[in-house]
Amino acid sequence: MTAPTASRFTVRPLDPVADAELLHGWVTDPKAAFWMMQDATVEDIRREYGAITAHEHHHAAVGLLDGEPVFLMEWYDPRQVELVGLYEPEPGDVGMHFLVAPTDTPVRGFTRAVITAVVTELFTDPANRRIVVEPDIRNDAVHALNEYVGFEVVDKIEKPEKDAFLAVCTREGFQRSDAMREVVR
Incomplete structure (x- = not known):
């Protein structure tokens, strides 16, 4: 199987109650260690994503491929959430x-297609001029993915839960x- 193009993905708003069990399986998977929710319960997920979806400056969505999550x-306003100060x-x-959801049958290029779809989705809003990320400095895989879609590291920052690279992606x-x-190929 070949990786889908980014344009094949769609997104829908996250439902913290209906999606809690699904997300629990994703965020507690060993490959999601940098998500820092390894010990979360389904109720923890409901509570966390209930708070996110209720927050004026923080939002969540589930990405779909052919209708499957x-x-x-x-996405969030970094002036209000996550990166304040x-x-x-x-x-x-x-x-x-x-x-990306865990899978027993990885498809080469799939995660690249996902991050391309996420960045594309965020840039559909004309108000979004730059996307800012703060991945753990040890997360080499996501650093490579970020570089692939145009992020540039601008600083190393200390967050309460991790040391992170602050990276920025402009539309250009x-x-x-x-x-x-x-x-284009």
């Missing part, structure tokens, strides 16, 4: 997290990225 995406935000900054950086070059 395959990834989680979150850790960097100087610019107008149009939006923070982002994403998580995304358009010049390896992800977009592959779309």
